[in-house]
Amino acid sequence: MDNITFITGANKGLGYETARRLTALGHTVILGARDPGRGQAAASRLGVRFVQIDVTDDASVRRAAADVEALEGRVDTLINNAGITGRAAAVPELTGADAELVFETNVISVVRVTNAFLPLLERSPTPAVINVSSGMGSQALTHDPGRVESTIAAPLYTASKAAVTMLTTQYAKAVPGVRFNAADPGYTATDLNGHSGHQTVNEGTDAIVSLATEDPSAGTGRFVDRVGPVAW
C-alpha cells in the first residue's frame, strides 16, 4: 500500500532531501513548510503536494492536519523534522526569550504536531512517527571525548534535543499502536550550521529514510543514526 508521509520543515536541508528520497522510493510525500513561497517552490521541484505548517502555531498545525484529513485521509509516516539552533550568542548573553524560541520550535512543536496528526496516524495499518533529534542531545555522546558532540557547548539546542529523544521514548511507551523512533542525522552541511557539517544531506538523511522504510517489526522507542543505535 502507498505510504503517505508528512514532513515538517521540508523546504530545504535534511527535510527537503528526505522528501526527495522518499518520493523517489514511492512514498506519497506531503511537504510541510512554514513559508508558502519557499514551501510551494520546493514541492513543485519534487512534484509533491505542499501544505503550509508553522509548527509553533496551533492554528496552522490544526489547519495542516485538517487539510491532510480532507485530501489524503490518513498519514502513515509523520516526520517531525523542523528545528532551529537558536540565536548565535555567547552563553551568558542568552535570554529567556532565546530559550523559549528553541524549546517552542524543537520540543513543544513535536507534541503539538504529533497530537494533531495522531488521529490520522491511527487510520494507518503501520503508523510511524520519526522525530529528528540529534547526537547533541545524547548524554553519552556529549561526554565522550572521542566524539565531536563533546566539543561543543550549546545549552539550549542540546537540552532541546535531549527532550525530543525523551519525548520519543515516552510516546513509544504511552502509544503502543504507533511506532515512535528518534533519528540522529549526524553533523551535516545545511543552513542550520552554516554548512560546516562534514556529511552531505544524502548521508544526513540515511537514518531518517531507513526508519521511514524499515519493516514495522523493527520496533519502537529507538534512537538511531546512519550506522545503528545511538547511546542515550
Ligand SMILES: NC(=O)c1ccc[n+]([C@@H]2O[C@H](COP(=O)([O-])OP(=O)(O)OC[C@H]3O[C@@H](n4cnc5c(N)ncnc54)[C@H](OP(=O)(O)O)[C@@H]3O)[C@@H](O)[C@H]2O)c1
Ligand atoms: N544539520 C545537522 O548537522 C543536524 C544534525 C542533527 C540534527 N539536525 C536536525 O535536523 C533537522 C533539520 O535541520 P537542517 O540541518 O536541515 O536545518 P535547515 O536547513 O536550517 O532546515 C530547518 C528547517 O526547519 C524549518 N523550520 C524552522 N522553524 C520552523 C517552524 N516554526 N515551522 C515550520 N518549519 C520550521 C525551516 O524553515 P525555514 O526555511 O522557513 O526557516 C527549515 O525548513 C532539525 O531538527 C535539526 O535540529 C541537524
